[in-house]
Amino acid sequence: MKNVELRVEDITAAHVLLGEARYQKLSDEDKVKVWKISRKLFPVAEKYKKDIEDAKQKFMPSEAFPEELQVAIQYQNLKEAGEENLPISEKEYKKTLAKWNSYNSIVDRALKELADQKVEIEIEQISEEAFGKLMASNDWSFAQAGKLEFIIG
8 A cells, every 4th residue: 555645626537547457458456447447536626526516506696697797798799799798788798798807807806726635545565567558548638648647556
């Protein structure tokens, strides 16, 4: 067993990859190891997913904000189409747009902090040979495979 320290965002990306992975070419022993690694990543990835939704809700400027956004989108589409009968004034549109930008900025800042948090996980790593078989079982790019390098012992 080895302790690995990873960023929450990296754990989440690895969990997604392993969750979608095919294990056909791995030995039964290595299949179990990879499955156990995925199970260790699961609680962190799920908590991050819930934290994202929580941040989006908590930082919402008002309960009416989603409807305001829809009206602003409708305004923009109608204006681009050359319509004259618009649902809101340009001043209201700009006010909603400013709220949207502020909201996104706050959410992005909060999520960056969450994503950058380090978590230590104890896993049983697999061999390079087993990782090669895992790669051969999947159609991953090198960038995707790089997200899993911590599972190689």
